[in-house]
Amino acid sequence: MDVYSSADHHHHSNNSSNSIQVSEEEETMELRRGPWTVEEDYTLMNYIAKNGEGRWNSLARCAGLKRTGKSCRLRWLNYLRPDVRRGNITLEEQLLILELHSRWGNRWSKIAQHLPGRTDNEIKNYWRTRVQKHAKQLKCDVNSKQFKDTMRYLWMPRLVERIQAASSTTPIGASSTSANTTTTNAIGQVIPHMSINIGGGLINPSFTPDNSSTAASSDSFVTQISPASDLTHEYYNYPVNTISNQDYYQVNQISNQPDSQTTPSGYFNPGLDHFQAMEEQNNLNQWFDSGDTNDNLWNVEDMWFLQQQLNSM
DNA sequence: AAACCGTCCAACCGCCTAGCT
DNA sequence: CAGCTAGGCGGTTGGACGGTT
Numbered sequence: 146m147d148v149y150s151s152a153d154h155h156h157h158s159n160n161s162s163n164s165i166q167v168s169e170e171e172e173t174m175e176l177r178r179g180p181w182t183v184e185e186d187y188t189l190m191n192y193i194a195k196n197g198e199g200r201w202n203s204l205a206r207c208a209g210l211k212r213t214g215k216s217c218r219l220r221w222l223n224y225l226r227p228d229v230r231r232g233n234i235t236l237e238e239q240l241l242i243l244e245l246h247s248r249w250g251n252r253w254s255k256i257a258q259h260l261p262g263r264t265d266n267e268i269k270n271y272w273r274t275r276v277q278k279h280a281k282q283l284k285c286d287v288n289s290k291q292f293k294d295t296m297r298y299l300w301m302p303r304l305v306e307r308i309q310a311a312s313s314t315t316p317i318g319a320s321s322t323s324a325n326t327t328t329t330n331a332i333g334q335v336i337p338h339m340s341i342n343i344g345g346g347l348i349n350p351s352f353t354p355d356n357s358s359t360a361a362s363s364d365s366f367v368t369q370i371s372p373a374s375d376l377t378h379e380y381y382n383y384p385v386n387t388i389s390n391q392d393y394y395q396v397n398q399i400s401n402q403p404d405s406q407t408t409p410s411g412y413f414n415p416g417l418d419h420f421q422a423m424e425e426q427n428n429l430n431q432w433f434d435s436g437d438t439n440d441n442l443w444n445v446e447d448m449w450f451l452q453q454q455l456n457s458m
Numbered sequence: 459a460a461a462c463c464g465t466c467c468a469a470c471c472g473c474c475t476a477g478c479t
Numbered sequence: 480c481a482g483c484t485a486g487g488c489g490g491t492t493g494g495a496c497g498g499t500t
Contacts, residue, residue, distance in 0.1 A: 178469085178470075179468095179469075179470090179493095179494095180468070180469075180494090181468090181469090199486095200485085201485075201486070202484085202485065202486095214485070214486085215470090215471095215485090215486080215487095216469075216470080218485095218486075218487085219468085219469065219470085220468090220469085223468075223469085224468075224469095231467095251488095251489065251490090252488090252489090253488075253489065254487075254488060254489085265487095265488075265489085266467080266468075266469085267467080269489075269490085270466070270467055270468085273466095273467095273490095273491095274465065274466055274467080278465090
């Protein structure tokens with residue numbers, strides 16, 4: 146519906162004389178769909194640079210884009226926006242996504258608000274392609290208690306370990322213990338941090354597995370992360386992995402929730418001995434260790450063992 | 459070489475809601 | 480108040496791509 150009915154169509158070409166007979170296609174103002182061309186991107190960026198964003202339907206018309214307002218909005222927010230980050234999800238981001246998802250469920254936009262530069266779409270894609278894949282491999286439902294516990298007591302602590310390990314070998318300029326509120330990235334820009342406390346209380350896992358979809362009242366348990374808006378001037382074809390985890394986000398303090406039952410050991414819940422035993426028996430590094438920030442598939446032994454554990458829960 | 463397969467992600471769709479008339 | 484529209488959100492899809500057979 147949106148723009149389709151509009152008669153006052155504009156053309157991005159400049160033939161104002163319009164002497165050419167209007168084709169049927171132009172008459173009905175056929176809207177383009179599918180992938181955006183470089184020209185369309187350029188048009189949209191230019192228009193927004195001059196006129197700002199918002200009022201997407203009229204924006205699409207005025208800019209001469211044969212697109213719906215929705216399509217323009219999506220393209221801008223998910224791709225063209227200067228502060229959008231694409232590329233590998235860092236360990237810190239993975240951890241945050243897992244934690245926030247355990248809290249809020251599929252509230253992607255809400256989760257995205259806490260990951261500067263990341264879009265809801267990207268987080269959603271990450272979840273579906275990475276996290277759900279593991280659930281599938283374990284033959285359990287992503288929403289099941291079993292899988293949630295697996296994430297909480299295995300995956301997330303593992304991420305914490307890896308983050309700690311990474312931060313202990315952090316190069317100069319990105320020390321892990323600092324309480325600073327900014328850090329400097331690889332190209333010398335000062336950027337704000339994502340707030341994750343690794344060594345101390347971590348992100349507060351006061352998570353109860355069965356209420357994941359109920360919106361918690363405490364949205365502020367993670368301090369709002371401000372977008373690293375000055376980070377990606379080179380946003381088109383932004384190269385992945387050019388900025389290391391350590392450079393990008395500095396491990397930092399987080400405000401603990403008042404009602405927290407969290408111990409300083411974070412996710413390691415003393416009541417879950419079998420998980421800890423499991424940790425000792427199995428080298429689950431296979432999950433994480435082959436790539437930089439990639440998750441990895443279970444190896445056969447891990448899969449088998451974990452399956453036994455899950456079945457006995 | 460080519461057919462097949464799995465993964466990833468940009469972009470779409472439908473639904474919902476807030477705001478305006 | 481109802482009706483309409485734009486914007487926002489979550490779910491889904493299709494095509495590109497890389498790896499494997």
